[in-house]
Amino acid sequence: MGRGLARTKPSDGRGADPAAGSGVWPAWQKRLVGAALAFHLAALFAGAIGSEPSSPLEQRLARFFTPYFDLADLGYSYRFYVEPPATPIAIATLHFEDGRPEQKIRIPERVVAGPPLRRQRQLALAHALLLDAQDARTTTGRSSQSRLARSFADRLCRLYPGCGQVTWQITLHQIPDRGDVIEALDTPSVGRFDLFDESLFTTPEWVGDFPCAGS
Template sequence: MAREYSEEAGPGWPGWAKAGVTALLLVHGAAVLSAVMAASPSSDLQRAIADRFRWYYKLVDQGYTYRFYTAGAPPTPILIADVQFGDGRTETLRIPDRAQAPRLRYQRHLALAYHLFEDVRRAPRDPGGDSRSRWAASYARHLCAENPGASRVVLYLQDHLNPSPRELVEAAQEGRAIDAEGPRYYGDRQRIGAYSCDD
């Protein structure tokens, strides 16, 4: 049985609230559309329009996925965590994990890896060579909390390279597939640092 609504169900949104939400949706839509249009190849005008929304992309942490899916995208940073336990065993975690579901969660993990990569790149290093990234320490604390019995977390970054356009064309002409998960498409691990779970 369908439920009937009447005017007595409650007041609607006031006019100022409707106008405010409409304005926010228009700004968001324009920001998303301009980011898509500014992806290479694009004109100076398209890039200039997207530049006007740079503040918004930083505010909502938007932009990594557009960069990831454009032609000539840079390598994807992969966060690798070796979680060491008191009993001597080690579990290795990868962010983003390709098996992550739903896909939106994978996208969020991809953004986390990009965010950490940028923070580690900007952070100073201590004399021992480890990064002083506050975000790396925060990620390590989270992994300690999520893995009871963990004694230490060692974090690494690794680049996942993209096949070149030439490789893709050659593979298509020869009728073969490219295994982008093969070892040749992964750079060396770069240690971020080791974090004790007791801290």
């Protein structure tokens, strides 16, 4: 540990790997790479500060680098867990034309076989649906205009032949209040607090009804 962990002080270049190029770069090469570095680092900074909330200047700066972000998949804001949120759960209700009872699909499923990363992808799907529905409501006034909800519904229509319509709803799985949890834990009959207690789910909010093609 200590000094050993720190990166070694760069040498003078005499030991540079010939296969990796010369130990000392010519000035023109340094200038060229230096300019590219300046552009890249400015772009990273602009991307980090450019998402909401941000000033018009910051947004304008981020927009300038948009082509670069699009090409290189950069420009993220990395604002993880600003406020650990309630988790959106997408619920699809499948209506069958042949008289079968309605079927409900939950995204993410309560239990997903396989590695946790597989369920994490489903959590991301539900989150994306929530954002797209909110965006559609903001721009058109109707969450049913969500193109992602339409696409999700189309997939379910294909997966479940005979399905005439898919209704999407979104519920939020809330985080329990710590005081409520302590109160519940103090109750002699409660061994442990159930994080999937029904009281933690908000009333499902309707996103839209999506008829299946050909129905």
